[in-house]
Amino acid sequence: MLKRRCVLLPFLFLAICPMLANAEEVRVETPAALQTAAKLAKPGDIIKLVGADWSDVKIKLILKGTEAKPITVQSQVAFTGASELNLRGEYVVLDGFTFRNGSLKTGHVIRVRGAHNRVTRCTIEGYNPESIDVRYQWMSLYGHHHRVDHCRFTGQNHSGTTLVVWLDDDGEVGRHRIEHNHFLNRSRGNGNGFETLRIGTSETSMKSARCVVAENLFENCDGEVELISNKSCDNIYERNTIVGCAGALTLRHGNNCIVRENLILGDGDRHSGGIRVVGEGHQIIGNHIEGVGDRIDGAIALSAGVPNPKLNQHTQVKNVLIEGNTLIDNAGEEIVQGHGLGSRSRTLLPENITIKNTRRTGKPQLKRLKPEDVGPDAKQK
Incomplete structure (x- = not known):
């Protein structure tokens, strides 16, 4: 699990990056890692799916962000085979998911x-x-x-x-x-x-x-x-x-x-x-x-x-x-x-x-x- 935080002086942090305070960016490469990241996710967090394409996976996500700090799940991988995605959430953004040839x-x-x-x-x-x-x-x-x-x-x-x-x-x-x-x-x-x-x-x-x-x-x-x-x-x-x-x-x-x-x-x-x-x-x-x-x-x-x-x-x-x-x-x-x-x-x-x-x-x-x-x-x- 990798995290990205603002690198700023403490007294400038809240003024310049209020939306990123206490937020994390997590990169995951497997369905199991995604489930772990989802269980730990807090409002404002970004979860990125990276690496090779995923095949025959059934993703179930339960997430809860806020209006000011939605939880974002971004995908840089494609889903194939019999893959499907089921989200139950509030203030969640699904960004860039691709399903093809399945x-x-x-x-x-x-x-x-x-x-x-x-x-x-x-x-x-x-x-x-x-x-x-x-x-x-x-x-x-x-x-x-x-x-x-x-x-x-x-x-x-x-x-x-x-x-x-x-x-x-x-x-x-x-x-x-x-x-x-x-x-x-x-x-x-x-x-x-x-x-x-x-x-x-x-x-x-x-x-x-x-x-x-x-x-x-x-x-x-x-x-x-x-x-x-x-x-x-x-x-x-x-x-x-x-x-x-x-x-x-x-x-x-x-x-x-x-x-x-x-x-x-x-x-x-x-x-x-x-x-x-x-x-x-x-x-x-x-x-x-x-x-x-x-x-x-x-x-x-x-x-x-x-x-x-x-x-x-x-x-x-x-x-x-x-x-x-x-x-x-x-x-x-x-x-x-x-x-x-x-x-x-x-x-x-x-x-x-x-x-x-x-x-x-x-x-x-x-x-x-x-x-x-x-x-x-x-x-x-």
Whole structure:
């Protein structure tokens, strides 16, 4: 175990390095050394994983930092084989973890529980089983107030959502920020369960999650019709760039979500989609949708609803504001009212829909995110 401390005169130490007072930097080369360091870790400490790559390891970390002094675990090694990471913590930063060329039989590649944790500059790449039907999640968030930023998720080709927010814990849940991440090259699935991002489930869809999904880049994510699957209430999706994805940003369950200032470009994919809406009280504002296919029959699709629906069915669309959206050269209709009417007992048309200021020409006024703007290699603000 190696330690690094400020080398300063005692009377200058607290004035110049208050955040490092009593903090340690520990370098570990084995899973056993990591567990020992985690048991001894104090708020403000930094644990660095160094040396050769780690294969077939199941890491379980229980750590507790503070808002002023989080505990940081940085990885300079890659994880392969059947490796996975399970964190239960408060004010913990996971920095630079890479999982590549491995697979699991079930579970989660990275699972985060607790509160106020951050996952940053991490990569999961090609972590696929031999069979497309083997289901596990690449990253799962439980608890509340986590942040996932500047991560890259690439090359998933099996069943299981890439990033999931779960709301079935007791007590406070949600309020996560998912931002500046790069999702790419998610190949076509063979049914449901191939979403790139999902917040909630049908069973918990009436819970308020209050998550923010902002300034992420989605490229060639073709898993299923629901590229993003919203299954909870009060979430915000803003300033994301979606390019050439064979699916739609879908408000599948839940109410009172905001979808604003997203740039959605079909990029020649005839299976691409725009925004699909189910539920009440949503706002679809200032989005630019151009060149998408007819996967959902139009650029913005308001679904038909089921009378007295169960949690897993389509509720009637009501009280939705659609304002200031730019819709250019999309297949199908611009705005579909009653998508799926007549199928699976869906007989209720949308009610009280306000549509204002739809634009049909013009270049995107929104920033198109590029790979250098997001992911582990981007310059962080």
